[in-house]
Amino acid sequence: MPATMTATGGSAGPPSGDGAVAGTGEVLLGVRNLSIHYPIAIGTVRAVTDLSLDVYRGEVLGVVGESGCGKSTLGLSILNLQKSPGRIVSGEILVNGHDILALGPEDIRAVRGPKIGMIFQNPLTSLDPLMSIKDHFIETMRAHDPKIRKGQIIARAEAMLEDLGIEKRRLSEYPFQLSGGMRQRIMIGLTLILDPELLLADEPTTALDVIVEAGFTELLAKLKRKYNLTVVLVSHNLGLVAEIADRIAVMYAGRIVELATALEIFQDPRHPYTRGLMDCVPNILLDRKELVAMPGSPPDLVNESPCCPFAPRCPKVFARCLAETPRLLADAAPAGAAPAAAASAPAASAAAPRAVACFLHERTN
Amino acid sequence: MKRILNYLIARILLTIPMLFILLTLVFVVLRVMPGDPVSSMLGGHAPQAVIDAKREALGLNKPIFFQYLDYLGQLARLDLGESMNFKEKVSTPILQKLPATIELTLAGIIVALGIGIPLGVRSARLRRTWQDSVIRFFANITYCIPVYWMGLMFQMLFGVFLNLFPIAGRVGTRVDSSEFDRTGFYIIDTLLKGNFTAFGDVMYHLVLPAVTLGLTLSGVFIRMTRANMLDSLKSDFVLATRARGVAENRVVYTHALKNALIPVVTMLGLEFAALLAGAILTETTFSWPGMGRLLLERIYNRDYPVIQGIIIFYALFVSVVSLLVDIIYAVIDPRVKL
Numbered sequence: 001m002p003a004t005m006t007a008t009g010g011s012a013g014p015p016s017g018d019g020a021v022a023g024t025g026e027v028l029l030g031v032r033n034l035s036i037h038y039p040i041a042i043g044t045v046r047a048v049t050d051l052s053l054d055v056y057r058g059e060v061l062g063v064v065g066e067s068g069c070g071k072s073t074l075g076l077s078i079l080n081l082q083k084s085p086g087r088i089v090s091g092e093i094l095v096n097g098h099d100i101l102a103l104g105p106e107d108i109r110a111v112r113g114p115k116i117g118m119i120f121q122n123p124l125t126s127l128d129p130l131m132s133i134k135d136h137f138i139e140t141m142r143a144h145d146p147k148i149r150k151g152q153i154i155a156r157a158e159a160m161l162e163d164l165g166i167e168k169r170r171l172s173e174y175p176f177q178l179s180g181g182m183r184q185r186i187m188i189g190l191t192l193i194l195d196p197e198l199l200l201a202d203e204p205t206t207a208l209d210v211i212v213e214a215g216f217t218e219l220l221a222k223l224k225r226k227y228n229l230t231v232v233l234v235s236h237n238l239g240l241v242a243e244i245a246d247r248i249a250v251m252y253a254g255r256i257v258e259l260a261t262a263l264e265i266f267q268d269p270r271h272p273y274t275r276g277l278m279d280c281v282p283n284i285l286l287d288r289k290e291l292v293a294m295p296g297s298p299p300d301l302v303n304e305s306p307c308c309p310f311a312p313r314c315p316k317v318f319a320r321c322l323a324e325t326p327r328l329l330a331d332a333a334p335a336g337a338a339p340a341a342a343a344s345a346p347a348a349s350a351a352a353p354r355a356v357a358c359f360l361h362e363r364t365n
Numbered sequence: 366m367k368r369i370l371n372y373l374i375a376r377i378l379l380t381i382p383m384l385f386i387l388l389t390l391v392f393v394v395l396r397v398m399p400g401d402p403v404s405s406m407l408g409g410h411a412p413q414a415v416i417d418a419k420r421e422a423l424g425l426n427k428p429i430f431f432q433y434l435d436y437l438g439q440l441a442r443l444d445l446g447e448s449m450n451f452k453e454k455v456s457t458p459i460l461q462k463l464p465a466t467i468e469l470t471l472a473g474i475i476v477a478l479g480i481g482i483p484l485g486v487r488s489a490r491l492r493r494t495w496q497d498s499v500i501r502f503f504a505n506i507t508y509c510i511p512v513y514w515m516g517l518m519f520q521m522l523f524g525v526f527l528n529l530f531p532i533a534g535r536v537g538t539r540v541d542s543s544e545f546d547r548t549g550f551y552i553i554d555t556l557l558k559g560n561f562t563a564f565g566d567v568m569y570h571l572v573l574p575a576v577t578l579g580l581t582l583s584g585v586f587i588r589m590t591r592a593n594m595l596d597s598l599k600s601d602f603v604l605a606t607r608a609r610g611v612a613e614n615r616v617v618y619t620h621a622l623k624n625a626l627i628p629v630v631t632m633l634g635l636e637f638a639a640l641l642a643g644a645i646l647t648e649t650t651f652s653w654p655g656m657g658r659l660l661l662e663r664i665y666n667r668d669y670p671v672i673q674g675i676i677i678f679y680a681l682f683v684s685v686v687s688l689l690v691d692i693i694y695a696v697i698d699p700r701v702k703l
Contacts, residue, residue, distance in 0.1 A: 112609060122601050128624070140610075
């Protein structure tokens with residue numbers, strides 16, 4: 001079969017044959033056959049190619065991959081905010097079963113914030129420097145409820161700041177008066193004050209130092225419990241993802257190459273790319289002198305070739321890999337590691353079988 | 366409050382050395398220039414004795430350094446001296462013409478910003494469309510056309526061919542000059558007296574000169590607004606605000622535009638001097654009885670004290686505006702402290 005895999009029937013409804021997972025729990029966010037292209041001078045960058053993914057209510061899903069693998073584009077497209085000139089060329093994004101890509105500009109506003117909240121890569125520049133923190137809260141809440149009283153907003157913002165461990169006098173300050181960690185927490189507060197069902201975090205700790213990052217992880221875990229959140233965490237930081245994710249989707253060249261519980265990914269990576277990523281994580285317990293790096297670089301997303309995108313870098317490449325692109329196929333039944341995974345992950349997503357896009361495993365299945 | 370007061374005092378004190386340097390330059394350049402007030406007054410064929418007597422009376426026979434000291438001494442007493450060509454104090458014609466210049470330049474700024482900012486925003490939002498190209502072309506053209514040529518063309522087109530607007534003066538002959546005896550600002554005077562016919566006539570006369578002056582500067586503001594708007598539309602906080610579901614118009618005008626305007630405000634302070642230079646030419650083109658025309662007239666006469674006096678007023682005008690710009694800057698940007 002050629003590289004395109006959109007051949008499966010009705011794109012709405014439950015995941016079809018090539019869908020990543022088939023769980024029993026409630027699917028909060030469903031991405032269906034999503035393709036995002038950036039037209040540029042020398043051609044078209046295929047940032048995301050025919051990607052399908054389900055996020056179950058209550059889970060933390062980590063999306064990991066190298067720079068340029070399309071993970072941030074995927075994150076932004078969930079709110080239909082992909083950067084210009086990026087365009088969603090096909091696919092659906094279902095929130096509680098409704099395709100948000102079909103919504104007009106006014107209707108999608110009701111999704112951005114109250115349904116799906118997003119925190120961004122760079123907390124230092126994600127607040128308007130000319131606006132006080134208080135006005136950020138007022139604007140955010142008024143955007144969704146124009147009649148809400150100012151006193152009510154301030155009371156809620158003060159309670160939120162307390163949750164985040166920031167003194168409430170900071171409300172009247174401006175972003176430049178706050179530290180990076182505080183600005184990050186304010187960003188989270190601005191997102192959570194709308195009580196979203198899903199929190200999208202796009203590289204939330206990239207701009208922060210490790211101490212603040214550790215605090216962030218703890219805070220996120222606490223807030224997740226308190227606000228009953230479902231979290232999609234986009235990151236290239238495997239350590240961060242390992243700490244809080246229930247399931248992990250590994251992306252490569254705009255596709256998901258492996259999807260499994262965090263435990264399975266770390267203990268038994270199946271895709272050669274996942275395995276390579278794990279080998280790159282420095283381990284102070286092993287007596288290694290040098291850091292391990294994966295040979296080669298991510299593929300050219302402009303010139304499409306029929307082969308598996310990872311084939312040029314893959315240590316286990318064989319003839320078939322050069323002829324066609326493997327599809328993301330789920331195991332027939334939950335993997336053997338399920339009992340161990342069930343302890344950490346909610347029942348719904350633990351029941352979802354692991355999936356991998358590699359011919360090595362297609363043969364064994 | 367005390368800090369702001371201290372800041373204002375410091376700024377005002379700083380204008381004194383600036384004026385001193387400027388005046389020294391003007392004083393020297395004027396006297397290096399060929400010709401002097403005496404020859405321009407008496408013509409080329411006056412007897413030498415008459416010329417000498419006149420030079421003596423005006424103090425022009427003294428060494429230039431002493432003339433300079435005399436002038437500074439005069440200034441220290443806040444006295445601008447007397448005109449060399451006419452029997453009047455220097456301040457008389459200047460104060461008489463100053464309101465006309467202020468009215469014209471402020472109207473010019475309003476036109477420049479009123480055209481520059483909306484077109485710049487539109488151009489940025491419609492980036493790489495035909496509208497963007499048209500606006501950018503328009504910006505380049507208005508920037509390139511000399512202000513006096515544009516004034517002449519407007520006079521011909523709107524005044525002569527279309528007969529839409531008056532092409533000279535501040536007000537029509539049917540309005541009595543006693544209407545303007547309060548402040549000298551025709552707009553304010555007519556409003557104070559409640560004479561709306563006269564007010565309309567004043568505004569009607571203001572249109573062409575203000576548009577001419579404003580248009581030449583609008584190009585700079587279009588390009589500045591467009592460039593800064595493109596930057597701020599791409600900024601993280603704009604994306605984050607959109608992601609919280611804030612309406613697009615609010616994102617563009619409250620967040621992106623407000624941040625884009627900070628460099629534009631800076632530019633406004635810098636461009637103000639260029640605007641005054643343009644105003645001198647515009648006043649001449651439109652027979653606008655302002656300081657610019659007075660300056661030109663007195664340069665022909667080599668009326669040194671009046672020229673120096675006008676320069677002082679222009680310099681004060683520029684420093685007042687740049688002070689205002691700095692205050693505006695501190696008001697919109699909380700990171701800036703006066």
